[in-house]
Structure formats: C-alpha cells, structure tokens
Amino acid sequence: MARSVTIQRKSLNTLIAWIIGLLLFFPILWTILTSFKTEAQAIADPPVWFFFDWTLENYRVVQERSNYSRFLWNSIIIAGGSTILGMIIAIPAAWSMAFVPSNRTKDILLWMLSTKMLPAVGVLYPIYLIFIQLGLLDTRIGLTIVLMLINLPIMVWMLYTYFKEIPGEILEAARMDGAGLKEEILYVLTPMAIPGIASTVLLNIILAWNEAFWTLNLTAARAAPLTAFIASYSSPEGLFYAKLSAASTMAIAPILILGWFSQKQLVRGLTFGAVK
Amino acid sequence: MGQIVLEKVTKSFGDVTVIPPLDLTIEDGEFAVFVGPSGCGKSTLLRLIAGLEDVSSGEIRIDGKESASIPPAKRGLAMVFQSYALYPHMTVRKNIAFPLRMAGLDKAEQDRRVEQAAAVLNLTDYLERRPGQLSGGQRQRVAIGRAIVREPAAFLFDEPLSNLDAALRVGMRLEISELHNRLKTTMIYVTHDQVEAMTMADKIVVLRAGHIEQVGSPLELYKAPRNLFVAGFIGSPKMNLIEGAEAAKHNAKTIGIRPEHISISATEGRWSGVVGVSEHLGSDTFFHVQETGLGETLTVRADGEVNFRHGDRIFLTPRDDVMHRFDDKGLRIA
Amino acid sequence: MSTKASRSAARLMLAPAVILLLGWMLVPLTLTLIFSFQRYLPLRGGFQGWVGFENYVRFVTSSAFWPSVQATVIIVGGVLLITVTLGILLAILLDQPMWGQGMVRILVIAPFFVMPTVSGLVWKNMFMDPNNGLLSHLWRSFGADPIIWLSDASMLSIILIVSWQWLPFATLILLTAIQSLDSEQLEAAEMDGAPVLSRFWHIILPHLSRAITIVILIQTIFLLAIFAEIFVTTQGSFGTRTLTYLIFQRVLESQNVGLGSAGGIYAVILANIFALFLMRIVGKNLDR
Numbered sequence: 001m002a003r004s005v006t007i008q009r010k011s012l013n014t015l016i017a018w019i020i021g022l023l024l025f026f027p028i029l030w031t032i033l034t035s036f037k038t039e040a041q042a043i044a045d046p047p048v049w050f051f052f053d054w055t056l057e058n059y060r061v062v063q064e065r066s067n068y069s070r071f072l073w074n075s076i077i078i079a080g081g082s083t084i085l086g087m088i089i090a091i092p093a094a095w096s097m098a099f100v101p102s103n104r105t106k107d108i109l110l111w112m113l114s115t116k117m118l119p120a121v122g123v124l125y126p127i128y129l130i131f132i133q134l135g136l137l138d139t140r141i142g143l144t145i146v147l148m149l150i151n152l153p154i155m156v157w158m159l160y161t162y163f164k165e166i167p168g169e170i171l172e173a174a175r176m177d178g179a180g181l182k183e184e185i186l187y188v189l190t191p192m193a194i195p196g197i198a199s200t201v202l203l204n205i206i207l208a209w210n211e212a213f214w215t216l217n218l219t220a221a222r223a224a225p226l227t228a229f230i231a232s233y234s235s236p237e238g239l240f241y242a243k244l245s246a247a248s249t250m251a252i253a254p255i256l257i258l259g260w261f262s263q264k265q266l267v268r269g270l271t272f273g274a275v276k
Numbered sequence: 277m278g279q280i281v282l283e284k285v286t287k288s289f290g291d292v293t294v295i296p297p298l299d300l301t302i303e304d305g306e307f308a309v310f311v312g313p314s315g316c317g318k319s320t321l322l323r324l325i326a327g328l329e330d331v332s333s334g335e336i337r338i339d340g341k342e343s344a345s346i347p348p349a350k351r352g353l354a355m356v357f358q359s360y361a362l363y364p365h366m367t368v369r370k371n372i373a374f375p376l377r378m379a380g381l382d383k384a385e386q387d388r389r390v391e392q393a394a395a396v397l398n399l400t401d402y403l404e405r406r407p408g409q410l411s412g413g414q415r416q417r418v419a420i421g422r423a424i425v426r427e428p429a430a431f432l433f434d435e436p437l438s439n440l441d442a443a444l445r446v447g448m449r450l451e452i453s454e455l456h457n458r459l460k461t462t463m464i465y466v467t468h469d470q471v472e473a474m475t476m477a478d479k480i481v482v483l484r485a486g487h488i489e490q491v492g493s494p495l496e497l498y499k500a501p502r503n504l505f506v507a508g509f510i511g512s513p514k515m516n517l518i519e520g521a522e523a524a525k526h527n528a529k530t531i532g533i534r535p536e537h538i539s540i541s542a543t544e545g546r547w548s549g550v551v552g553v554s555e556h557l558g559s560d561t562f563f564h565v566q567e568t569g570l571g572e573t574l575t576v577r578a579d580g581e582v583n584f585r586h587g588d589r590i591f592l593t594p595r596d597d598v599m600h601r602f603d604d605k606g607l608r609i610a
Numbered sequence: 611m612s613t614k615a616s617r618s619a620a621r622l623m624l625a626p627a628v629i630l631l632l633g634w635m636l637v638p639l640t641l642t643l644i645f646s647f648q649r650y651l652p653l654r655g656g657f658q659g660w661v662g663f664e665n666y667v668r669f670v671t672s673s674a675f676w677p678s679v680q681a682t683v684i685i686v687g688g689v690l691l692i693t694v695t696l697g698i699l700l701a702i703l704l705d706q707p708m709w710g711q712g713m714v715r716i717l718v719i720a721p722f723f724v725m726p727t728v729s730g731l732v733w734k735n736m737f738m739d740p741n742n743g744l745l746s747h748l749w750r751s752f753g754a755d756p757i758i759w760l761s762d763a764s765m766l767s768i769i770l771i772v773s774w775q776w777l778p779f780a781t782l783i784l785l786t787a788i789q790s791l792d793s794e795q796l797e798a799a800e801m802d803g804a805p806v807l808s809r810f811w812h813i814i815l816p817h818l819s820r821a822i823t824i825v826i827l828i829q830t831i832f833l834l835a836i837f838a839e840i841f842v843t844t845q846g847s848f849g850t851r852t853l854t855y856l857i858f859q860r861v862l863e864s865q866n867v868g869l870g871s872a873g874g875i876y877a878v879i880l881a882n883i884f885a886l887f888l889m890r891i892v893g894k895n896l897d898r
Contacts, residue, residue, distance in 0.1 A: 014708040020700065021717035024777065028720055030744065031732050043742035046751065089630065092623030100620035108628065110889050115635045117885035119835050121857045122874035125867050126641035149634045156627055172328050173361035177422070178349035178378035181619065187374075191365040210725040212838035217862065227838065230727040234734075234842040241736055248728045259723035260716050267786045270779065271824050 028252070035059070035245035042241035058246035066229065068250065075225035075251075077140050078215070079208035082147035083201055089148075090155035091197070095189070097156075098163035099171060109160065116153040120213045131218060138220045146218065147208045154207070155200055158269040162196025199265035202258055206266075209255050226251040278339065278429035278462035279304045280325060285334035287320055287486075294320050295486040297334065302430075302464060302479070307456050310466045311473040312483035312509070318466045319434055321483070325464065326355050326432050339429060349378070354423035355432040358439065360415045362407040362422075368394075369403040372421045379426070393421040396455075413444045420455070430462035437472065449475060470510050474498070482506050504606035507532050513562060513575045515600070522570055528601035528609055535562060535577040537595045542584070545591025549574065551584045565592065639878070645871035653865045665872035669860075678856040681765070681849060686833045688769040689776060690826055696773075697780030697825065698818065702810075704781070705788045715785075722778035726838035733771045734760060734843045764848035771839055776832075780825045787821035788814065820891070827888035834881055853877060 022029075034042045036054045062068050097105045127146065128137070136142030166189070174188045212227045219228055230251055233244050259266070280302040287295040294317050302308045310318040323329045325336060327348035336344045343351050354375070362371050369390055376386045394400045397417040407415055416436060423431055433452070437445045453476050456463050467473060473480050474494045482489040482497065482505070490502040494510075501507035507515050515532045523531045539545070540563065549568035554561055558580050565574045576592060584590055601609040646665050649658040669675060704715060721729065737743045738759035746756030759767045791814065799809050835854055840846055846855045857877060861870030 010707050010709070013703065013706040014710065017703055017706075017708050017714045018710065020703070021714040024774070025717040025720050027729070027732055027737065027774070028724065030736065031728075034736065045742075045747045047744060047747055089626050093627035096620035096623040100616050102617075102620075106893065108624070110893050112627070112631055113889055113892065114882075114885055115631050117831050117881050117888070118635060118639070119854065119874070119877040119881045121835065121837070121854045121861075122878040122881075123638035123642055124858065124874070125645060125861045125871060126638035128862070129641070130638070149630060152627060152631060167359055167361065169357045169359050169361040170363065172326075172348075173355065173357055173422075174363075174374075175328065175348050176326060176353070176355045177375035177426075179374075180349070181616070183378060188363055192363070206723060210723070212726040212841075213835070216727075216838060216841060217858075227725050227727045230725065230731060231838070231842050233731055241742065244731060244735060248732055252724050252728055255723050255725070256720060259719070263715070263719055263782065266722075267783050271783060271828065 028256075031245045032249050033245075034242055035249045037242050037245075039240070039242045042245070058242045059250070062243055062247045062250070066232075066247070068229070068247065071224060071226050071229035072250070074140060074223055075209060075227075078143050078147060078223075078225050079205050081140070081144040082151065082208050083204045085144065086148040086152050086155045086204060087197070087201060090152060090159055090200075094156050094159035094163055095185075098160050098166075099168065109157065112153040112156055116150070120150070124217060127214075128218070137218060138223045140223045143215060143218055143223055143225070146214050147211055150211070150214070151204050151207050154269055155204055158200045158203065158265070159193075159196060162200070163193060165196075166192050199262060200269065202262040203265055203269040206255055206259055206262065279337075280430060280462065280464070281335075281337040281340075282321075282325070283335040283337070285321075285324060285336060286332045287317075287324055287329065288332045293486070295324070298486070298488060300481065300488065300491070302462060304462055305460045307453075307463045307465065307476060307478045308481060309473040309477035309479070310464065310481045310483055311468065311470055312489075314468055315485075316483040317486035318468075318483045320486075322355075322432055322434055322464060322466045326353055327351050352426075352429040353432055354426050354428035354430075355434065356416075356419045356423050356436045358435045360407070360419040360436075360439075362415055362418055364407055367404050367406055368399060368410070368418050368421075371407065371418055372399075372425055375422060375426045389425045390421075393424045396424070396458075397421050412440050413448060416440065416448055417451075420452070424455075424459070428461070430464060433463065433465040435466055435468070437467070438469075452476065471512060474510065480510075482509060500608065501532075501600065502608050504530060504532075504602050507600055507602070507608075513577075516572065516574045518570050518572055518574075520571055523601075526596075526599065526601055529604040530602040530606070532600035532602065533594045534598070535575045537598045538574065538576045539593045539595075540576050540578050540582065540584075541591045541593070542588075543591065545593040547574075547592040547594075549590060549592060551586055551588045551590055553586070554584065556580070563590075565590065568592070642871045642874050642878075645867050646875050648868045650868040650871075651866055661868065665868045666875075669869055669872045669876065674851065674856055677849065678851050678853045682834065682852040682854070684765055685769055685772065685836070685850075685852060686830060688765070689772045689833055690829060692769065692773040693776045693780040693829065694822060694825060696777055697784050698815075698822070700777070700781045701784035701788050702814070704785050718781055719778045721774050722776070722782075724775065726775070726836075727842050729771060729775055730839040730842040733767075733774070738767055760844055761848045764844055764850050768839065768843065768850050771843070772833065772836060775839075776829055779829065783825050784818060784821055787818050791817050823891060824888070827884055827891070830884045831881060831888065834877070834884070853880075 033050070035058055036056070037048065037052050038055060038057070041048050041052045097109065131137040131142055134142075170188060170192070171184060174184045179187065210227065215225050215227045216231060219225070230247060233240065233247065282298060282300040284297045284299060285295060286293065286297050298321070310321060312318050320329065324331050327343070327346065331344050334344070335342055338351055338353070363374065366374065372390045372393055373386045376389060390403070391400070394403055397420060399414070399417055399421060402410060402414060407418065410418065419436070436452075437448050440448060449472060452465075465472070465476060477494055479491060480494055480497050481491050484505055490497060490506045497506060497510050501510060504517065508517065511534060513535050515534050516538070517530055517532050519530050523529060547568050547570065549565035552564040552566045552573065554563045561578050561580055561582055563576045563578060563584060565576055568574055574592065603609050647660055647662060649661045649664075650656065651658065700718065704711065704718070708714070735743065737745050740746050740756050740758045743756075743759075745759070749756040757763055795813060796809060799813050804812065836852070837854055837858065840850055840852065840855050844850045846852075846859065851859070853873070854877065857870050857873040860866050860873055
C-alpha cells in the first residue's frame with residue numbers, strides 16, 4: 001500500500017537522495033566533462049565546471065594515436081563472442097535442469113557455482129602455460145574461451161532461475177497439444193524464455209566487457225581489449241588528463257547504457273537467484 | 277468415441293507407491309469425477325491417463341487401444357490445466373489454434389474451428405487479445421477452447437476451477453456441464469471439492485491414498501456410502517457420525533445420520549441438546565447442537581423459518597429409516 | 611514430472627556445460643597443485659626437482675606474506691564495512707517516496723559499470739594526484755596541504771576506490787530485499803506503537819539479514835581477488851600488496867612458479883571457505 005506523505009518529507013527525501021546520487025556519480029560526470037576540455041583546462045585550479053571551450057580534440061587524438069578502434073573491436077569480439085558461445089552451452093544445460101530435474105540437479109548447480117569461486121590467481125600460471133602451448137596467448141579466441149568459461153556458471157544459474165519461472169504445466173499443455181520436443185522449444189519455450197535470455201546476455205556482456213584479470217594477463221599488443229588499453233595510461237608522460245578522460249568515456253559509455261537497462265537482472269544474476 | 281479402461285495400473289516414484297494396482301472403466305460419453313483430499317493420487321491418475329507420467333505397470337486402453345506407451349499427443353485426449361497453462365506470448369486465437377497447427381491442419385480449417393469454438397465459449401470479441409489481458413473466467417474458457425477444437429476422444433480437467441472466485445466457479449461449473457451435454461464426449465474431471473463432484477458427475481470416483489474407495493453416481497454415493505470415509509467426504513454439511521452406546525443400540529460401531537434427517541423440536545424428541553452456533557442461509561438454517569450426551573456436536577438442518585437462540589435447550593429426533601450403520605472396520609452394514 | 615525420453619535428452623543437453631566446467635576446474639587446478647611441489651623457475655632453468663612442502667613453508671614464512679594477509683584483511687574488511695553500512699542506509703533512503711527516484715537510482719548504480727582499470731586510473735590521476743587532482747585542489751582551497759593519497763594514505767585510497775565500485779552492488783541488492791518487505795508488517799508494527807528506530811532494528815534489519823549475508827559473502831569472494839585496481843594504481847607498493855597481488859608477482863613478475871602455485875593453493879582454500887557458506891545459503895534457497 002502506498003502511503004501518503006507530507007510534501008515536506010518528500011522534498012527532504014528528494015534533496016538528500018539527489019545529493020548522494022550526484023556525489024556518487026560525480027567521478028563519472030567529471031571524467032565525461034574533462035574529456036571535452038583542453039589539457040590545460042583539465043588540471044586548472046580552481047577547476048572549470050561547465051563554462052569552457054568544449055572540444056572534441058581529445059577524442060580525435062585518442063583515436064589516431066592509440067589505435068583505439070582496434071581495442072574497441074577486440075572488446076566487442078571478446079565480450080560478444082564469449083556471450084554467444086556461452087549461451088549456446090548454457091541454454092540447453094539450464095533448460096534440462098529446470099524442466100527435467102533429477103536428484104542431482106541441485107548438486108550440479110551448486111558445483112557449477114563453486115567453479116565461479118575459484119580464485120583466478122590460483123590457476124594463473126597453468127592457464128598461461130596452456131595458452132603458450134596451444135598458441136592462444138594474446139589471441140582473441142583464447143580470451144573469448146576463458147571469459148566464456150568464467151561466466152558460464154552465472155549464465156547457467158541466471159537462465160535456470162528464469163526457466164524455473166516458466167510453469168511446467170505450459171510445457172505439458174504443449175505436449176498434450178501435439179508438440180514434439182522441437183516444436184515445444186521453438187514455439188513455446190523460446191518465445192517465453194526470450195526476456196530471461198536477453199537479460200542474461202546483457203549481464204554477461206557487461207561482465208565480460210569489464211573483466212580485468214585475464215584480459216590484462218593473457219594479452220599483449222594484438223588481442224588487448226579496452227581494459228588493457230586504459231591500463232596503458234597508468235604511466236603517462238606529460239599532460240594527459242583530458243585524453244585519459246576521453247579514452248575512459250569511450251570505454252565505459254556503451255556498458256553504462258547497457259547496465260542501466262539491466263539493473264533488475266543484475267541483482268538476480270550476481271546473487272545466483274538468491275535475491276530477486 | 278472415448279471409452280477409457282485402466283487395468284492393474286500402478287505408479288511409484290522411487291520407493292513411494294502412489295497408485296497401488298487399480299482398475300477402473302470410464303464409459304464413452306460419461307462425465308467422471310475423481311474426488312478426494314489433496315495427496316490422494318487423483319491428479320497423478322489423471323496424468324497417467326494423459327500420458328504426462330509413465331505408468332509403472334498395468335494397462336491403459338483408450339477406445340480399446342493399448343495406450344500406456346503412446347506419447348500424450350497421440351492419445352487423442354485434451355487437457356485443461358489448473359493454471360490454465362495458456363501460452364502468454366500468443367493471442368487467444370493462436371492459443372486455441374495451437375493444437376490444430378501442431379496437427380498440420382490448413383489455415384482455413386484452423387480459422388473455421390477456432391471461430392466456431394470462440395462462438396460457443398463467448399470468446400469471439402477477445403480473439404486478438406493476449407491471455408494477460410483476460411479475466412480468470414475468460415482464461416479458463418480459452419483453455420477449454422483449446423481443448424475443444426481438437427475434437428478429442430476425451431477431455432481431462434485438472435482442478436480447473438480452483439483458481440476462480442466463488443461466484444465464477446458456480447458459473448463455470450454450469451458451463452462445463454452444459455458443454456458436456458452438448459458434446460457428449462467423455463470427460464474426466466479432477467477436484468477436491470465434493471460439491472463440484474456432486475453437481476457435475478455422472479460417475480464419481482472417490483480416491484484416498486491411491487485407492488478407489490467407491491465408484492458410483494452422486495446419489496448412490498450420497499445414499500449408500502460404502503464406508504466411513506466416503507460417508508464423511510460426500511455431503512455438505514458433513515454427515516453426523518456417532519459412536520458408542522447410541523450406535524450399539526443399532527448393532528453398529530458407528531452410525532451416521534445426515535443433517536437433513538434429524539428433526540428439531542422445542543418440546544420433545546429422542547435426544548436433547550443445547551443450541552450453539554446457528555447458520556442462517558435463508559432457505560435453510562443449520563444448527564450446531566452441543567451437550568447431546570452423544571460425544572459429538574451434531575449438525576441439524578431445519579427450515580429457514582425455524583429460530584432458536586444460542587443456549588436454547590432443544591430436542592432432536594433422527595429418522596431411523598435413512599440411518600447409515602458401519603461396522604468396526606468402517607464398512608457399511610447393509 | 612516427466613517421461614523417460616525427455617530424461618535422456620536432458621542429460622545430453624547438460625553434458626557440454628558440465629564437461630567444460632569440469633575441465634576448466636580440474637586441469638589448471640591439478641597443474642597448480644603439481645607445480646606447488648616443484649622448484650620451478652621458467653626463466654632460470656625451468657624444472658629443478660621436487661621439493662615437497664618447501665614452497666608452502668617458504669610462502670608463509672617469507673617476509674611479504676603476513677603484510678599481504680594484513681593488507682587483504684584490511685581492504686576486504688574496510689570495503690565491506692563501508693559498502694554494507696552505507697548500502698543499508700542508501701537502500702532505505704531510495705525506498706522512500708521522492709521525485710525522480712528512477713534517475714537517482716541510475717546515478718547511484720552507475721559506478722558498478724565502470725571497468726576496474728578506468729576507475730583505478732580516474733581516481734588515481736584526476737582525484738588523488740597530489741598536484742593536479744581535484745581533491746588536492748579542494749584541500750588547497752581550504753589552505754591545507756594536499757594529501758599524497760596513494761603513498762601516504764595508500765590503504766585508505768584503495769579502500770575508497772573499491773568501495774565506490776561496490777557500494778552500488780550492495781545498495782541494489784539491499785534495495786531489492788527491502789522492496790520485498792511486506793508493508794503490512796511495518797504497518798502492524800506501527801499500530802503496535804513501535805517508533806521508527808525500533809522498527810528499523812526489529813523488522814527491517816532482520817528482514818535484510820539474509821540479503822546482507824549474501825552481499826558480504828559475494829563481495830568477499832570478489833574482493834579477495836581484486837587485481838586491476840591495484841595494478842593500475844600502486845602496483846602493490848606502499849603496503850597495498852594483497853595476497854592475490856603477491857601471488858601474481860611471484861608467478862608472472864619473478865617467475866617463481868612453484869612458490870606462486872603454493873600461494874595459489876592457499877588462495878583457493880581461503881576462497882573456498884567463504885564459498886562454502888555462500889553455497890549453503892544459496893542451496894537452501896533452491897529448496898524453496
């Protein structure tokens with residue numbers, strides 16, 4: 001039941017919440033603003049806020065000098081590829097556990113979860129070694145596979161919780177109506193599962209895009225995605241804040257937008273369905 | 277054509293036997309109701325007939341054809357589920373047409389049959405809507421429509437009215453009965469509500485713990501319950517069951533007397549008691565009579581005009597000719 | 611629930627995921643375990659014999675070990691304290707009626723979507739830089755000497771950066787949990803005469819306890835493994851070398867694989883302790 005509150009109370013809530021919200025968002029806002037300044041304005045004291053000569057110069061320089069588009073392309077391929085690959089494997093697995101559960105389903109789900117808990121650093125060298133042996137080091141395909149594997153448990157779990165919500169009676173109704181396994185999946189299950197699948201894809205792209213252990217340790221020049229591109233700014237020479245900001249803005253903008261769409265699903269995915 | 281015969285059918289989940297060997301015949305065109313408390317195996321039995329569960333052993337014959345190994349879609353049965361199980365992403369039209377589409381009927385024939393079913397069920401105005409935009413009763417009708425269009429050998433209903441509110445339930449009950457009279461197709465209907473069973477069935481099958489307690493027409497069950505369980509389950513309000521000395525007078529372990537078979541008087545009668553709660557329904561009044569010395573609160577039906585107050589001392593006389601007697605195993609004494 | 615035919619199909623559909631994850635877990639972990647019993651220096655002659663538990667002993671007795679444990683505990687503990695406390699307050703605030711609720715929520719959540727390398731570098735340069743950072747401007751405008759954040763207050767800096775990233779996560783989950791609280795329960799408490807603070811203590815907080823536990827466990831598992839934030843800021847210097855970072859240095863920087871692998875096994879064991887608790891909670895949830 002919604003309760004009526006006094007205007008004063010609501011105004012106070014609004015004021016406090018907006019102050020805190022803007023404070024938390026400020027580093028991002030500041031980065032975006034700075035990306036449109038000149039380097040001199042970027043470090044000016046006192047800082048300049050909105051009234052400066054807005055310029056796209058930094059974006060142009062970053063694009064030209066550092067081959068930004070190649071990193072971007074790598075990020076897209078790796079995040080997209082690992083997501084598609086992962087979904088191909090996760091959808092049937094989640095489907096079977098949700099609709100044909102056995103006594104071992106729970107154990108399998110928990111075991112999958114436990115593989116996600118494996119600290120990456122504990123298996124860093126073996127993976128590194130295997131990558132060298134197989135010629136996968138600094139390749140997009142190698143990174144795609146690793147990111148697919150580390151996110152596979154989350155994908156299976158998230159899909160599982162969505163599939164679980166599709167009532168079993170609907171599938172039985174389809175079976176009674178004469179649908180075989182193929183028709184059942186094609187005409188009934190898939191259309192009903194699409195919202196869940198879309199959320200899972202979204203969350204997985206975000207996670208893969210931002211992954212910053214394997215992407216830093218298994219790539220060099222060729223396959224490095226945006227995480228590594230930004231890391232290369234950690235030891236700069238000269239004035240570079242505006243350019244760092246431009247590069248950062250380009251790296252986070254797509255995911256910020258995707259992320260805003262997936263707030264609700266994020267909770268479910270990251271808590272393995274424990275909080276909905 | 278839709279005679280359904282179950283022969284020595286059993287079902288176990290692991291070590292748990294849900295249905296012990298069971299025989300049952302449902303004649304073509306019959307409206308059979310499986311009734312019993314929750315967990316009695318009535319839904320499992322229906323799902324075995326539907327083919328949604330495999331039988332552990334035994335035979336199911338539909339129209340004389342051994343069907344236990346035939347997949348559900350090929351048995352020629354249609355089912356209406358408790359949750360309606362409508363496809364939320366399809367319009368009403370597509371929902372109803374789905375089984376026809378699966379059967380590979382051409383578009384014109386699909387449309388013709390859908391329109392026909394929609395007309396019968398008053399759904400014509402809603403064909404382009406999605407299930408989410410319909411009321412509970414309308415969804416129920418869509419589910420029935422989806423079953424009708426297939427022209428099945430038999431309809432299976434799994435507690436179809438339990439998600440509806442009381443007023444709608446009465447209406448849908450009539451509609452389903454009407455439908456049965458019109459189609460004359462075999463229907464098997466599962467419910468835990470004995471009122472639904474009494475009002476709709478040609479044949480009631482009372483189940484408890486997977487066992488059939490009694491099979492018969494509603495009146496047979498009402499007039500001659502085979503045992504204490506059926507006696508207590510069928511009829512509302514419940515039959516009064518009395519043990520002890522009063523039962524011994526009739527050479528029985530337990531005697532049963534329905535509320536309408538006891539007359540109530542302010543002055544004289546065989547038993548005496550004190551009026552507790554009275555429920556005035558208008559046409560009838562039910563008195564719950566305490567301190568009868570029979571060990572139980574008795575429920576008595578009287579005319580709507582009769583008026584006693586809480587605490588009044590009254591007298592009761594049962595009709596001996598319609599008294600039910602049960603032995604120490606709970607079985608009816610003829 | 612189902613028939614035999616669908617069972618075998620189901621098993622077939624589950625197989626690829628299980629096999630892949632099994633391989634992903636077993637193969638590298640076995641290799642790490644094997645390396646941990648070897649003296650193995652890839653740049654200085656490679657395999658130099660089996661050494662039993664020597665690496666395990668050397669890892670915990672090295673002068674870097676205890677400081678790294680201390681750094682890990684302080685960072686994880688500090689971030690948890692900040693994110694959970696502020697997260698509860700923020701979740702309650704965001705649950706109140708206000709104008710522009712959706713927009714505020716978006717602002718609060720945004721930091722979670724910033725990639726770790728970006729947030730590390732933005733904070734390091736644009737905020738915490740002693741000469742040109744915004745915080746130093748702020749300090750100077752009050753006439754104070756700017757703090758040299760990443761060396762003089764290195765731990766605090768890292769905790770701040772990581773908390774900024776994880777506060778949205780805690781807030782979002784706790785907000786979801788608060789919204790599932792039956793408002794009739796609160797109204798009943800109000801009718802019973804419970805004042806605001808005791809409603810918080812006796813109804814809201816217990817209701818949130820499960821969500822808080824989940825936030826703590828999941829964050830702990832992720833926080834134990836934080837890497838990029840340190841990699842682009844202090845590189846593990848000024849006392850910020852966590853266990854994860856120490857192992858990373860042993861393995862890839864000094865290429866002492868045996869020693870690093872022993873450390874890795876410690877990290878696996880540590881993570882599993884927390885994972886066990888988390889899985890028990892999640893597992894209970896599955897039964898419902």
